[in-house]
Amino acid sequence: MKKILFAASESVPFIKTGGLADVVGSLPKNFDKEEIDVRVMLPKYACMKEEWKEKLEFVTKFYMDYNWSGRYVGILKLELDGITFYFIDNEEYFSGPKPYDGGLWDIEKFGYFSKAVLRALPEIDFRPDIIHCHDWQTGLIPVYLDNFRFANEYYQGIKTVMTIHNLKFQGVWGTNEVRNITGLPDYYFTSDKLEAYNDANLLKGGIVYADKVTTVSNTYAEEIKVPFYGERLDGLMNARSNDLSGIVNGIDYEDYNPETDKFLANTYSVDDFRKEKVKNKVALQEELNLVKDPKKMMIGIVSRLTDQKGFDLIAHVMDELCQDDIQLVVLGTGDEKYENMFRHFAWKYPEKVSANIFYSEAMSHKIYGSCDAFLMPSLFEPCGLSQLMSLRYGTLPIVRETGGLKDTVEPYNEYEKTGTGFSFANYNAHEMLNTVRYAETTYYEKKRDWNKIVERAMNEDFSWKTSAKQYEDLYNNI
Numbered sequence: 001m002k003k004i005l006f007a008a009s010e011s012v013p014f015i016k017t018g019g020l021a022d023v024v025g026s027l028p029k030n031f032d033k034e035e036i037d038v039r040v041m042l043p044k045y046a047c048m049k050e051e052w053k054e055k056l057e058f059v060t061k062f063y064m065d066y067n068w069s070g071r072y073v074g075i076l077k078l079e080l081d082g083i084t085f086y087f088i089d090n091e092e093y094f095s096g097p098k099p100y101d102g103g104l105w106d107i108e109k110f111g112y113f114s115k116a117v118l119r120a121l122p123e124i125d126f127r128p129d130i131i132h133c134h135d136w137q138t139g140l141i142p143v144y145l146d147n148f149r150f151a152n153e154y155y156q157g158i159k160t161v162m163t164i165h166n167l168k169f170q171g172v173w174g175t176n177e178v179r180n181i182t183g184l185p186d187y188y189f190t191s192d193k194l195e196a197y198n199d200a201n202l203l204k205g206g207i208v209y210a211d212k213v214t215t216v217s218n219t220y221a222e223e224i225k226v227p228f229y230g231e232r233l234d235g236l237m238n239a240r241s242n243d244l245s246g247i248v249n250g251i252d253y254e255d256y257n258p259e260t261d262k263f264l265a266n267t268y269s270v271d272d273f274r275k276e277k278v279k280n281k282v283a284l285q286e287e288l289n290l291v292k293d294p295k296k297m298m299i300g301i302v303s304r305l306t307d308q309k310g311f312d313l314i315a316h317v318m319d320e321l322c323q324d325d326i327q328l329v330v331l332g333t334g335d336e337k338y339e340n341m342f343r344h345f346a347w348k349y350p351e352k353v354s355a356n357i358f359y360s361e362a363m364s365h366k367i368y369g370s371c372d373a374f375l376m377p378s379l380f381e382p383c384g385l386s387q388l389m390s391l392r393y394g395t396l397p398i399v400r401e402t403g404g405l406k407d408t409v410e411p412y413n414e415y416e417k418t419g420t421g422f423s424f425a426n427y428n429a430h431e432m433l434n435t436v437r438y439a440e441t442t443y444y445e446k447k448r449d450w451n452k453i454v455e456r457a458m459n460e461d462f463s464w465k466t467s468a469k470q471y472e473d474l475y476n477n478i
Contacts, residue, residue, distance in 0.1 A: 002475055004031075004038040005128040006116045009110065009137035011085070014052050014313040015045055015099055019249065019385050020134060020165045023216075026252050026402070030468035039126060041117050043109075044087035046095040046404030047273045052078070056087060064119045066112050067181045067398055072117045075124060086124060088116045106137075107173045108200065111165045114140035116252030118477050122154060130211075130475055132161045133388060136171030136424035143188060146209050159478045162210035164203070167224050167231045168308075171202030173215050178202075195200040197232065209238055213244045213476050217404035221246030229380055247471060249383045249409055250464035251392065256368070257391050258458075262399055263365035273394050274451055280370035287366075290327050297443045298327045299436070300371035300395060302364045305342075305357075310377030310400060316429035317339050322349045324440060329371060331356045368393040373422075373439050377432045381405050387421070388462040394454040397421040400432070408462060412442065412453055420457040 010016055028038040044056070048388035056076040057093070063070040074089030088094075100106055118141065121127055133141045142162060148155040174188050178200035188194050194205040207213050215221045221244055223229035225237045237244060254260075258277075259269045265283035268276035278294045285292045303309045312323075315338065321328070322345060330342050330353070342355035353404035356363060368374070374390035376399045383404035387397040399405040401423045412419035422442075424435040445449050 001034075002036045002130070003126065003128045004036055004475060005117075005121075005126065005131045006038065006040040007114075007131055007138045007141055008040070008042060008134040009113070010099060011040060011042055012055045013080075013084070014042060014048050017099060018165075019383065022251070022385065023163075023165070023249055024134060024450055026059045026250065026464050027468060027471065029081050030116060030250075030464040031472060032468075033082065033341075034278065039084045039086065039128075041086045041088065041120070043094045043099070043113050044074070044089040045099050046091070047097055048098065053132070054208060059086070060123050061089075062119070063124060064115065066115055067108065068183075071112060073119065073277045075120050077124075082084065086120065088113055088120065089438060090116075102342050104173055104177060107178060108181050108356070110137040110171065110202070110287070111140050111178070114138055117141055117181075118144055118148060118155065123469040127154070128158060130478060131160060132163065133206055133210065134163050135165050136169055136203035139171055139202035139204070140184075141183065141206065142209035143184065143194065143205040143223065147184060147188070157212045160206075160209070160213045161214060161474065161478070164207075164213065164215045167203075167215075167229070167233065170204065170233070172196070172199045175200045177407075201233075204236060207233070207240060211243070213240055214472060214474065215244070215246050217248045217407045218246035219406045220380075220382045220403040223380070223403060237269070246407075246473065247467055248404055249385060249388075250467040251385055251388045252460050253392070253463040256365075256389050256392050258369055261365055261369060262363045264369040265366075266478075268369075270394070270455060273454060273458070277369070277394060278364065280297065281372075284366050284370040288329065288356075289350070290329075290354055291351045296325065296327055297373065297440055298329060299373045299375050299398075300367040300390070301328070301332070301375050302375070303332045303334075303366050305332050305338035307335070307380050308381075309334075310379055310427075310432075311335075311338045311341075313377050313429040314375070315431050317433045318345055320433060321436065322352055324437065325441060325444070327352050327354070329354045329356070331358075331360065331367055333357055333359060341344070346408070368395055371395045372404070372443060373398055373436075373438065376404060377424075378402055379427060384408070391420060391457040391462065393461050394458045396439065396450075396453055396457060398432075398436055399423050400427065401425050408460075410447075414442075414446075414449065417449070417452065418456075419453055420460060421453070 008024040010021040059075040182240035266279040381403040409421040411423040
C-alpha cells in the first residue's frame, strides 16, 4: 500500500480562501482506499470554526529549532470521511484572524510549517512514500527534505510532488532574511536553487527539489513555459518540462448536484431539465426583482472581481451587452472599480442587471442552477472550477480559451453538432461580445441545438474520481 501525505495551507471544511482548499479537502476521499493510505497535514489556525477545533484530539508535542530558537510544535488530529487530518499547532504563528497576513510574516510561518511537517512524521509514526506539496506555502518541504536526508536516514527515499495551483503566487522575500529565518545553509541560496532575481523564492525551491511538478490543467502546464504566463519562472518550467504535467481539478458531485441541491427552488436532471430548470430562473428573477420572463436568456457570473478574471473586457462592452435581450446576474466581491461598475449598470438597467456584491454559497448555487449561460472570460485560469459547476448544472459556459477553460469546455460546432459551451481565443472585448451574441442567437433561434449542448454538458464527468485516477498513475510512476 502506498502512503501519501498531503501538505497544504488550507482545506475544506476547515479553512478556505480559494480553490486550493477544495482540492485538498476533496481529492483524498476519492483515492482507492485499498491501494493508497492518504493523510493530510494543515496548520491549526485560530480562525477555524469552533465546531472543528472542539473535535481535534491531541497527539503529541515537541520542540524544534527554527529562526534561532526552540519552537513549540503541537500535533492534533481528526478523522473525517475516512481521512486522517493532522494539524500543526503553534499559537504564535497561526493565531491571526485570517490564514494569510502577507509579507515576511507569511514567509516565516509557512517556513515553520514546512519544517514542522517533516519533523512531525516520526512523532505520528507515519512515514509517507510521497509528500504531495501544494503551492508556495509548502515550497520549502522538498528543500528541507533534501537538507535532512544527509543527516538522518529516516528521510532518505521519501519523494515529493509539487502542485502549482496558481503560479502568480510564489512566496518571495529578501534572500538574507529568508536564509536567517529558515536556517538553511548558504548552499541553497543560489540561482539554480532558491534564489530568483536577487530574492529568495519559496515556490521556486519546491519546483527545483520536487521529484514531479504538476499544475491544474494540461494547457496551463504548457502556458507557463512562455513568458506571458510564466511569471518569470518560464525558464525553470522549461528546464523541468520532463517532470511537469497537468491534471484538471474536479468538483464534488455530491455538493454540486442539480438533482438534490437544497439551494434550488426546483431540482432537475439531464432527463427533465427542458421542463424543470426554467422554474429556477423564474424564482431567481422574482428574488432579484428582474423582469419575470421564462424565455429571456439569463447569463450568470460568480467570481472574484479582479483583472485576472477578464472584467476589464466586460467593462469595455457592458453598455453594448445591455442593449441585448438578456439578463445578467453577478455575484462576487473584489476590486472596487468592478464592484462599482456592476452597481452602476444595475442602477442604469434595473430590469436587466442584478449586482450582488457579496459572497453567498446559496446564491452561487442558484445562479448555476437558474441561468442559461455562464460568462468566464479570464485573462489566465490555471484550472477554474466555476465552468465545471456550470457544466454540471447545464448552464453553458462562455469562456476564453486559456488554461483549464480550454481543457474543459468544448466549443459548440453547429455543423458537426458537437460542443459543451462557447469560447473565444483572443483577449479582446469585442471578440468576447461576438461570442456572447453567438450564444444568444443559438439560444433564441436554435433551441433544439441549445438543448442538445446542455445535454452534452450535463453528461460530462469532471468529478474527483477522474482526477484521482490520474494522480494515482502519477504516484505509481515516481
